[in-house]
Amino acid sequence: MIRVQHVSHWFGPMQVLRDVSMDVPRGEIFGFIGPNGAGKTTTIRMMATLLEPDDGRVLVDGIDVVEAPSEVRKILGFMPDSFGVYDRITVEEYLDFFAAAHAIPLSQRKKTIDAVMELTELGTLRDRLVAAMSKGMKQRLAIARTLLHDPKVLILDEPANGLDPRARIEMRALIEELQRLGKTIMLSSHILTELSDMCTSVAILEKGKIVASGSVDSIGRGLTPDRGARMRLLAPPEGTERLLGKAPSVIGVERDPDGGYRVQYKGGDEALAEIVTFAVHEGLRIVRLEPDQNDLERIFLEVTKGELQ
Amino acid sequence: MSAAASPEPGTDRPSLERTSGAFGSTPPGKKPSPPSRLRELLARPLRDPSPILLKELRATFRTPGFVRFLYLTTALLGLAVVGGGATLASGNEAPAEAGRMVFQLFFSLLLAVICLVAPGFAATAITSEREAHTYESLLLSGMTGTRIVLGKLAAYVASIGLVVTAALPIVGVAFLFGGSSPLAVLTGFFWIAMVLVVTVSFGIAISAHVQTTRVAIVVSTFIAIPVAMIMVSMLTAMGEGASSGWGIEVDGPFWFAHAFANRSDQWDTWAFLGFLPLYTFGMPTWFFVASAVAGVVPPSNDRSTALKVWAVAAAIGGAIAVALPPFFLTTPSDSGESAVFISLGAMALVYFFGLVLCNEPPLPPVERSKPGPIARLFSIVGPGASGTLRFTLLLIVLTAFGIPGLACLAHHVAYPHMAIGTSYDQALLAVAIGQSAVAACFAALATTLRLALRNGGAARALSIALFGGAIFAALILAAALDMSALDRLDHQVSPLLALSPIGPAFCAGILSDAGGARQSEHWLMLLVGTVGYGFLAAALWIGVEVRVAAAKRAVAERKARLEAKLAAMTRPASVPEAPSVTVSESESQSEGTGTRTGKGGSDNEGEPQP
Numbered sequence: 001m002i003r004v005q006h007v008s009h010w011f012g013p014m015q016v017l018r019d020v021s022m023d024v025p026r027g028e029i030f031g032f033i034g035p036n037g038a039g040k041t042t043t044i045r046m047m048a049t050l051l052e053p054d055d056g057r058v059l060v061d062g063i064d065v066v067e068a069p070s071e072v073r074k075i076l077g078f079m080p081d082s083f084g085v086y087d088r089i090t091v092e093e094y095l096d097f098f099a100a101a102h103a104i105p106l107s108q109r110k111k112t113i114d115a116v117m118e119l120t121e122l123g124t125l126r127d128r129l130v131a132a133m134s135k136g137m138k139q140r141l142a143i144a145r146t147l148l149h150d151p152k153v154l155i156l157d158e159p160a161n162g163l164d165p166r167a168r169i170e171m172r173a174l175i176e177e178l179q180r181l182g183k184t185i186m187l188s189s190h191i192l193t194e195l196s197d198m199c200t201s202v203a204i205l206e207k208g209k210i211v212a213s214g215s216v217d218s219i220g221r222g223l224t225p226d227r228g229a230r231m232r233l234l235a236p237p238e239g240t241e242r243l244l245g246k247a248p249s250v251i252g253v254e255r256d257p258d259g260g261y262r263v264q265y266k267g268g269d270e271a272l273a274e275i276v277t278f279a280v281h282e283g284l285r286i287v288r289l290e291p292d293q294n295d296l297e298r299i300f301l302e303v304t305k306g307e308l309q
Numbered sequence: 310m311s312a313a314a315s316p317e318p319g320t321d322r323p324s325l326e327r328t329s330g331a332f333g334s335t336p337p338g339k340k341p342s343p344p345s346r347l348r349e350l351l352a353r354p355l356r357d358p359s360p361i362l363l364k365e366l367r368a369t370f371r372t373p374g375f376v377r378f379l380y381l382t383t384a385l386l387g388l389a390v391v392g393g394g395a396t397l398a399s400g401n402e403a404p405a406e407a408g409r410m411v412f413q414l415f416f417s418l419l420l421a422v423i424c425l426v427a428p429g430f431a432a433t434a435i436t437s438e439r440e441a442h443t444y445e446s447l448l449l450s451g452m453t454g455t456r457i458v459l460g461k462l463a464a465y466v467a468s469i470g471l472v473v474t475a476a477l478p479i480v481g482v483a484f485l486f487g488g489s490s491p492l493a494v495l496t497g498f499f500w501i502a503m504v505l506v507v508t509v510s511f512g513i514a515i516s517a518h519v520q521t522t523r524v525a526i527v528v529s530t531f532i533a534i535p536v537a538m539i540m541v542s543m544l545t546a547m548g549e550g551a552s553s554g555w556g557i558e559v560d561g562p563f564w565f566a567h568a569f570a571n572r573s574d575q576w577d578t579w580a581f582l583g584f585l586p587l588y589t590f591g592m593p594t595w596f597f598v599a600s601a602v603a604g605v606v607p608p609s610n611d612r613s614t615a616l617k618v619w620a621v622a623a624a625i626g627g628a629i630a631v632a633l634p635p636f637f638l639t640t641p642s643d644s645g646e647s648a649v650f651i652s653l654g655a656m657a658l659v660y661f662f663g664l665v666l667c668n669e670p671p672l673p674p675v676e677r678s679k680p681g682p683i684a685r686l687f688s689i690v691g692p693g694a695s696g697t698l699r700f701t702l703l704l705i706v707l708t709a710f711g712i713p714g715l716a717c718l719a720h721h722v723a724y725p726h727m728a729i730g731t732s733y734d735q736a737l738l739a740v741a742i743g744q745s746a747v748a749a750c751f752a753a754l755a756t757t758l759r760l761a762l763r764n765g766g767a768a769r770a771l772s773i774a775l776f777g778g779a780i781f782a783a784l785i786l787a788a789a790l791d792m793s794a795l796d797r798l799d800h801q802v803s804p805l806l807a808l809s810p811i812g813p814a815f816c817a818g819i820l821s822d823a824g825g826a827r828q829s830e831h832w833l834m835l836l837v838g839t840v841g842y843g844f845l846a847a848a849l850w851i852g853v854e855v856r857v858a859a860a861k862r863a864v865a866e867r868k869a870r871l872e873a874k875l876a877a878m879t880r881p882a883s884v885p886e887a888p889s890v891t892v893s894e895s896e897s898q899s900e901g902t903g904t905r906t907g908k909g910g911s912d913n914e915g916e917p918q919p
Contacts, residue, residue, distance in 0.1 A: 006874050050445055052609055055867060066609070067675050073449050084442030088368040100360035101450035145446065 001026040001153055001184040002047055007056030009042055009208075016042050018208040020056070024186050024201075029179050031195040032188040033300060034205035040188045041081065043205065044157050047186070048078040060153055077146030081157040081188075085138055087131035091122055094130055095144060102149040112148060120144040120174060136167030143174065154178060156187040160194060172198055196296035206304045219299050226251060229272060231279070232260040232288040240284065247278040260288075361452070361460025362467070369468045382422055383475045390415045394482045406560075408486030413561030415480050416497045419473065420562070423505050424537035425530070427469050431512025432525035434461040435605060440522055454606035455615075458513060458598055465509045473501060493570040496582075497563055503590040508533055510597035517604030551581075554637070580633060588626045595619050600665075611674050611692040613666060617700055620662050624708040631655050631712050632719035641724040645733030648716035649821045652737055653814055655712045656744045659705045663752030664772070668765025669697040671860040694760055695857040698850060701752045709745035713737035735828075736821035743813020743835050746842035751776055751810070753849035760856055776810050783809030801827060807834035808841065 002024035009017040016039045024030040034040045045051040046058050049069035058065045060072045086094055095113045104112055117123045120140045125133065130141065139159060146154060159175070160168045172194060179185055189195050195202065196216055203213035212219045233240065244253045244263060249271040252264040265271050272291060279286060341349065369375050393414045397407035438444040447457060477498075483489045512529045519525040541562045548559035555578075557568045565582050572578040599619045603612035631651050635644040673693030680688060690700035717737045721727055751772060758768035787794040787805045794803045800822070802815040816835040820828060 006871055048445075048449065050448070050607075055871070057871060070451065073451055076449075078445075078449055080442065080445055082442045083446065084438075086364060086368060086441075086443060088371040089364060093364070093367060097360045097364045098446070098450055100357065100363075101447070101452045103451060106357045149451070 001028075001061055002030075002186060003057075003059040004043065004047070005057045005059070007043070007046065007053045007058060009039075009046070009051075009054045016208050017053070020205070020208065020210050022203045022210055022213050024184060026184050027179070027182060028184060028200045029175065029198050030184070030186045031199035031202035031296075032186060032205065033190075033192065033195065033202055033296070034188075035304060038205040039208040040205055041157060044078075044155055044186075044188060048076060048080075048155055049073055050078075074149065075152045077149070077151035077154045079139075079142045079146050079154075079156045079159060081161060083142045085130045085141060088129065090127050090129055091117070091133070091141060092126045094141065095148060098145045099148050104148065116144045116147050119147065119177070121170075134167075136163050136170070139163060139167070139171060140174070147178075152182075152184060154183050154185045156185065158189055159187055160189060160191055168194065192296040192300055202296065204300060204303055212299065212303045216296055216299065219303075226264050226266060227268070227272070228262060228264050228292045229275075230256065230260050230262055230288075230290040230292075231286060233279075234285040234287050236261075236284065243282055243284070244275075244279065247275045250275060359456070359460040359463060361457060362463045365461065365464030366467060369464070375468070378426075379472055379475055382472050383479075386415070386418055386422070386476050387479045389418055390479050390482050394486070398486070404486045405488030408483045408488030409560050409567065411486060412480070412483040412489045412493065412497070412566070413563055415476075415483065416501065416563040416566070417561065419476060419501055420504060420537070420541070422472070423469065423501065423508060424533055426472075427465070427505055427508040428512040428515070428529035428533035429526040430469065431461075431465045431509040432516045432519075432529040433522050434465060434513045435516040435601070436519060436522040436525045439520065448605075448607070454602040454610075455598075457605055458517070458601045461513055461601075462506075462510055462598065465513065466506055469505055469509065470502075473498070473505065489567070490570045492573065493566040496566040496569045500563070500566070500586065503586065504537075507590045507594045507597070508537075510594045510601070514597035514601040514604070517601040577637060585630060585633075588630055592619075592623050592626060595622065596665075608670060609674055613669055613692045613697050616665055617690075617697070617704075620666065620704055623658060624662075624704060624711065627655050627658050627708070628712045628715040632715045635716070635719045635723040641720075641727050644720050644723055645727075645731065646821065648713075648720045649733055649736045649740065649817060652713040652716045652740050653744075653817060656709065656740065656748070656814075658712075659708050659744060659748040660751055662701055662704055662708070663748055663755050664769050666697050666701045667752065667755035667759045667768055667772070669694045669756070669759070671695075671760060671857045672864065693857065694756055695854050698753060698756045698853050701756075702749050702846070702850065705748045705752060706745045709748060710741040713740045732821050735832075736817045739813060739817040739820050739832070739835055742839050743816060746839040746846065747810050747813060749846040750842040750849070753846045753853065756853050757849045760853060780809050780811045783811070802831060802834065804834055807831070808838045810842075812838045 004020055004022045007017055007020045008015065020039070020043060032040055032044065042051065046053050046065060047060060049065045049072050052066050061075055063071050063075075065072050086097070089097070092113060095116060096109060099109045099112055114123075117126065120143055122137070122140055122144055125137060130138065133141065143154075143156070143159070146156075156175070160171050163171060168191075175185055175187065175198060187195070187199075199216070201213070201215045202219070204211050204219075231244075240261065241253045241255060244250060244261060247263075247265075249265045249267045250263055251266055254262045254264075256262055263275065265275060269291075272289075276286065276289065390411060394407070394411045397410055400407075402410065435444070438447055452460075480494055480497075483494075511533060512525075515529040515532075516522075516525045519528060544562050544565070545559070548562075548564040551557055551564070551568060552559045555568065555572060557564070557571065560567070569578060569582045596616075596619050599615040602615055606612055631648075634647045634651060669692065671694045673688070673691055673696060688696060690696050690703065714737070717734055720733065721729065754775065755768055755772040758771050759765055762768050762771070783806050784795065787803045790805070791803060794806070798806075798815060800819060802812065802819060806812055807816055813835060816831045819831050820835075
């Protein structure tokens with residue numbers, strides 16, 4: 001749905017993006033991660049037609065953002081990281097303003113606003129002044145605004161920034177709901193645990209370069225082809241380490257300081273199931289098995305070096 | 310969480326088409342006929358006004374400070390006018406005279422309020438959006454720059470218009486004394502409305518080009534106040550002229566309101582108090598709006614065409630305005646002299662064109678579609694540095710010849726017995742030839758500097774400094790070489806001064822004197838200067854063309870390189886079924902060795918990088 005092809009960009013003498021290429025598949029929730037100053041917002045602004053790349057090309061649904069920005073804007077909703085709202089108007093007036101700006105016909109405007117308010121659960125705040133809303137509600141209002149023209153693609157830059165835990169959970173539910181409605185959603189966030197739960201694929205940017213992209217699991221596998229699991233046994237007999245080492249696919253076993261065993265193996269879940277079958281067959285009594293997670297935080301720390309550009 | 314569109318049977322995810330319906334896309338229908346389309350076009354602003362206008366009015370009227378300002382202004386105006394009226398009533402003034410003075414007091418105070426408040430208030434129009442981080446949402450909403458600026462203009466005019474309307478009953482104090490007619494009051498308010506529109510558009514233009522509200526308010530107020538004072542002085546001076554020409558009484562800066570009411574059946578009243586003010590207020594308003602639109606749209610968009618249309622209209626209007634005076638002056642010599650000197654004054658316009666139109670990036674906006682033959686023809690003078698410079702040079706030459714030409718024609722039409730080829734005709738020809746070359750050189754220099762510095766403001770400032778410096782240096786040098794050179798300027802111009810940028814103006818002044826000596830010598834110096842400036846302009850123009858051609862080649866190379874990269878990719882350019890996985894091993898590759906000549910980003914305008 002979004003294709004970034006060999007994009008480079010400079011701010012004065014400083015190169016902020018270096019030959020960045022990535023694809024955001026249709027209908028996915030795509031996470032865009034990177035340390036501060038990596039070039040995430042610059043890339044996102046290019047996708048949103050607010051900045052043109054010095055080199056390379058960005059396509060949204062096959063449309064070049066440089067050649068036809070107005071066409072791209074029709075199918076794209078963008079919520080910047082530091083968005084603003086008009087304080088002295090009500091929620092309904094705010095949405096009506098943007099609906100009129102998007103040239104939604106007068107006859108359909110109310111129906112559209114009602115649908116968007118229902119989706120974002122703002123219906124009860126219809127007549128409330130925007131100034132009197134909480135930050136979480138303002139975030140919802142900003143998302144509601146991006147939905148008015150029914151875009152195919154939503155780009156949300158730090159949508160959960162500054163929200164309390166409840167508002168974050170609600171925001172996540174809203175984003176997942178939007179995905180179910182068929183939207184392609186690209187979001188950048190610093191809260192990696194949330195992204196790993198929500199995103200179907202991610203791209204990691206550092207110093208203006210994509211250092212990893214794909215699904216979280218596939219990136220994790222790409223980083224470390226060997227997998228590991230922690231196993232706790234009830235009254236393990238002598239020689240358990242050696243015994244487990246004979247299990248199929250196992251390449252190493254270590255004793256943990258807490259009494260458990262750390263098993264390194266090649267392969268996926270099937271290999272792990274075979275190890276468990278082997279252990280049970282050998283009379284080992286397994287009380288807990290924890291396969292290592294390819295969690296985003298670990299991947300992020302592994303692929304990025306924490307350098308600033 | 311409720312869904313706006315339910316999933317299709319048998320699938321987990323609803324189709325986009327169904328969500329589109331839920332959010333109100335336009336259903337296909339019959340195309341309306343042209344008359345009904347016209348009716349719709351006229352009725353729409355009332356039925357569905359500009360969203361910007363509605364939003365701004367709602368926000369303004371819900372601001373307690375604005376309501377307090379409204380009450381305070383009305384109360385203070387009322388107190389001042391009633392107090393002034395009471396003082397006059399207790400004096401020895403005749404009632405009608407006192408009434409006219411109250412009238413002048415009221416409108417002068419109203420004018421002062423507008424000039425003090427309107428530019429600063431309107432200067433928040435765009436900067437407040439930038440500072441509140443709502444500007445990008447506004448741009449992405451699909452609204453054009455023109456729609457945004459006109460909406461803001463209407464909203465701010467309406468807001469301050471409310472202050473004017475609230476003050477309207479106060480003018481009734483003048484009617485208590487007599488001496489003022491309702492038509493005079495209407496004329497006064499018409500002028501106030503024009504001043505309001507021009508000051509608000511000025512504030513919005515400043516707001517569109519400045520980053521912060523504080524700077525915008527300071528700049529707009531500090532420019533507007535002296536300009537307003539100069540305009541009031543000019544109005545009063547014009548009143549003195551009208552007093553002798555029309556035999557009317559001038560009792561203050563709003564003398565024209567009574568003059569218009571008393572002489573509304575005369576066509577020259579309509580020409581000077583109708584056409585001229587409309588031009589004087591209309592052209593700046595148009596310019597400020599076009600300038601604000603250029604400041605609002607992204608740099609990669611076409612920002613020059615609206616300004617070019619304005620420039621053509623300004624040139625035509627200027628030529629018509631310059632052609633008027635010969636019909637009102639009583640002697641051929643007065644007519645000839647005014648034609649020469651007003652033409653010389655009007656030449657400020659061609660320098661202004663050079664300044665306004667120099668701020669173009671090297672490349673025009675990317676072609677959205679294949680242009681037709683007419684569009685291709687216009688693209689020769691279209692957006693981009695080279696096209697705009699061609700347009701500017703053409704317009705400068707046409708205006709520099711058109712304005713003196715029309716003034717000359719008007720002079721001969723007004724005085725048919727005057728022979729062709731008199732000193733005035735020669736002086737007007739000198740104005741046309743000399744000023745076209747100097748102004749063309751100025752425009753080409755400003756564009757060259759703009760391309761070199763990549764900064765329109767700096768290029769403008771430097772161009773003015775270079776030309777101003779050249780004039781100043783010539784004056785100083787001429788005086789240093791010959792102490793009496795400046796004293797003799799009314800009948801002889803030294804070669805050094807004649808070759809300076811102000812030389813054509815001095816030569817034209819001397820050539821307009823029928824009895825002046827050394828006419829051929831001044832013609833020679835004028836022609837030498839013209840050829841010199843002409844060659845310099847041509848050289849700078851060629852330099853701009855060469856630079857733009859290089860930028861175009863670089864972009865073509867960049868495109869070819871990108872296509873080659875894409876062709877070399879193993880995966881075809883189609884939406885992948887599953888996300889691709891790439892993990893870079895090191896940072897040794899792709900250090901961005903491209904030519905870097907992208908078109909128009911909002912930060913560096915995509916110009917060739919250093």
